[in-house]
Amino acid sequence: MTALLRSRPLVILVYPQVEHEKDYLYHWMPFSLLTLAKPLLDDGLADVVIFDGNQRPAQEWPGFLDEHLDRACCIGISIMTGGAQIRHALDMAAVAQERPGCPPLVFGGPHVNVLAEQTARHELVDAVLIGPGQASMPAFVDAEVNGRSWETVPGLLAIDGPRTIRGPANPPKTGNLGGYPWHLLTVADYIRDDPTVAPRTLNYVSSQGCVYKCQFCYELTYQRKYSAMEAGAMLDDLADLADRYDISGVKFYDADWFVKIGRATEFCRLKAERNIALAWAASINPNDILRSRKQKLDLLPAIADSGCRRLLMGIESGSDRVLREVVRKDISSAQALDVASDIAAHGILGAYTFIVGFPDETDDEIEQTYSLIEQISALDPRPETRVHLFGPFPGTPLFDQALERGFAAPTTLEAWANFDYYDSQTPWTGTEMVARARAYTRLVKAPGAGR
Ligand code: B12
Incomplete structure (x- = not known):
């Protein structure tokens, strides 16, 4: 052998x-x-x-x-x-x-x-x-x-x-997720004390692809066919990880963990039935919550009961024009605030990301974003907020618009190697804009400092 x-x-x-x-x-x-x-x-x-x-x-x-x-x-x-x-x-x-x-x-x-x-x-x-x-x-x-x-x-x-x-085309169909060969990694090295989730938290990805159309996002270009593990298979994996590595929390980093709301509620039901006592956190699109309301599914109470501690959501902007015409988020700023309030009312920590510096975004529209952040920050529990500078990612519709407005994109792999989106990269973002974005990035930081 x-x-x-x-x-x-x-x-x-x-x-x-x-x-x-x-x-x-x-x-x-x-x-x-x-x-x-x-x-x-x-x-x-x-x-x-x-x-x-x-x-x-x-x-x-x-x-x-x-x-x-x-x-x-x-x-x-x-x-x-x-x-x-x-x-x-x-x-x-x-x-x-x-x-x-x-x-x-x-x-x-x-x-x-x-x-x-x-x-x-x-x-x-x-x-x-x-x-x-x-x-x-x-x-x-x-x-x-x-x-x-x-x-x-x-x-x-x-x-x-x-x-x-x-070679022939490789269809954007994914699948075959879960049941990974964990022995190839020293899993213990990835477990961390995450004050927003649990003292022994591990990350996990349970789906690939996304169904939304945010114009700055790579998923839009890639057009992977959305594919997700079933709730039961996910829990098999998590129970196994909990058993082997003594984890107490899991942080899902799917593009959007809630694309299938039925999968989410089934996860909560089975998790309780199987008595799997893990705290968890996941990424969500605001429209998932609006959809769950329309379908009369009690999503937020179910996930709060199931140990969901934190929801990560891209709100992107406080300006309705930017949300509608630039990002195509299919949500208004009032709906975003309403969804964030609902999340807080269920005792879940919201973590909201925003973007400033879109092509042609006006100063007034940026002010609207900061004003929404202020309103959201008044919620209890006080949400985390993170403000990104708009980064034109190749292949996305907003990349082409950024080129038209004078963004100079690398043209070789070598040049991409030295390209950093963290700094201001577009001619219309200045140091003041960068400094303000950083000041409004407020996170629950210190490991061990939380619950
Ligand atoms: C985890 C993560 C990170 C981690 C990376 C560490 C890690 N070990 O993964 C961290 C937090 C460091 C990170 C950082 C950033 N990230 Co990130 N991140 C992710 C995230 C959420 C999950 C990645 C993942 O595990 N996916 C699951 C696996 C199964 O999918 P996958 O990686 O796409 O792999 C598949 C294929 O791509 C392909 N494949 C991948 N590798 C290889 C290799 C070979 C040889 C082959 C054949 C195939 C292949 O096959 C895989 C199976 O289908 C993704 C979004 C997502 N959900 O995918 C974003 C994502 C990868 N990140 C992205 C970006 C832009 C960033 C940042 C640059 C953003 C920023 N604000 O600056 C930063 C980096 C730097 C910085 N300044 O901080 C983009 C990448 C877009 C692009 N054009 O490259 C993504 C796709 C998010 C998005 N939708 O925009 N990220």
Whole structure:
């Protein structure tokens, strides 16, 4: 058995470091890589090792390569736009490529999904896999191990000078979530004391995709078919994690955990029935609450009873014009305040994000956003608020508008590597706007300080 396992090829998966905003206190498990590793292991195609740059310093990368490179059939690297992740990815790729016999370096993830060609042109990138990796990664490994042409790999794009290789389309269908190979990570290292949830909180992603149309968001471009774990399967996983790692809370980082309201209420029902005593937090769109009211589902009482401590919601703006015409949030500022009040009335901590600096946004509209923040901040429990500067993300409708208004976007992967959305990036955002946004970012910060 050991000999058999040894003879299997190895896939190295890398999540390069994301340089967190200064006030991010927590670490997230790299679910992107777990979703790729799962089918590789389940189908017996390869063994997998993960290097999480958010947990291990870059200096450990050469030693990691010494240990694993001789068995590796490829290195898969995940990248998102911003946060210097691309820079760390390229640094790591350069170190790997210097090694004799380095296997192909294949890139995937959110940045690839919007700028595939630009990424594939980079000399350190052997191929990109566009779209969800659940199907494309096993197909790529199969091609490498069994000598099949890269043209058979869904979502593949490789550009080497004048030569281009393209695989068939990789449908934006996701699925195959949950039941992850946790042993590939040191899960204990990701558990943190989260004052807004519970002393031993772990993050979790239970769905992919989103059904809303916010014009600044990457999900709109990617158009993944929404796919979610059933409530029961989610609870199986959480009960297992609670058992193995003694967690007391879970923080869901789905794009929107509440797309299927029936799934949410079923989760609460089953959680009580199975006596799973975890506190939890999740992301929600204000329209989910409005929908639940229309459907006469008592969503907020159900989730409050079920141990939901915090809801993260993008409100984006206090201006009805911006909400309607720029963001297309399908909600008015009055409805946003009403929903936030309802959340507070149920004793749940609201965490609301806003964006200032949209193209053509007026000073008066920005004032309306700050005034809404003031009104929301008067609620009890006092919600968290976070004000982002508008960041034009490639592929989104607002990116094109920003270009028309003089935003200078990077045009190569190398240039994206040094691009940071945290700073003011558009010609119409000045230092004063940045300072005010930071001042209105008010979080429950200190771990251990809360309940
Ligand atoms: C967790 C998270 C973070 C964590 C990252 C740590 C971690 N370990 O994940 C933190 C908090 C650090 C973070 C930061 C930021 N994030 Co973030 N984050 C997320 C979040 C909420 C979940 C990621 C996740 O686990 N998804 C679940 C997995 C299964 O999906 P996935 O990552 O997309 O992976 C799939 C595919 O992309 C593909 N794939 C991924 N990697 C690879 C690799 C290979 C080789 C292959 C073949 C395929 C492949 O296959 C996977 C399975 O289908 C997503 C939103 C979301 N729900 O996805 C945003 C998201 C990834 N973040 C985003 C952004 C923009 C940021 C910031 C830059 C925002 C900012 N305000 O500055 C910051 C970074 C820097 C900073 N200045 O702070 C965007 C990325 C858009 C883009 N164009 O790249 C997203 C998509 C949110 C959004 N809708 O806009 N983020």
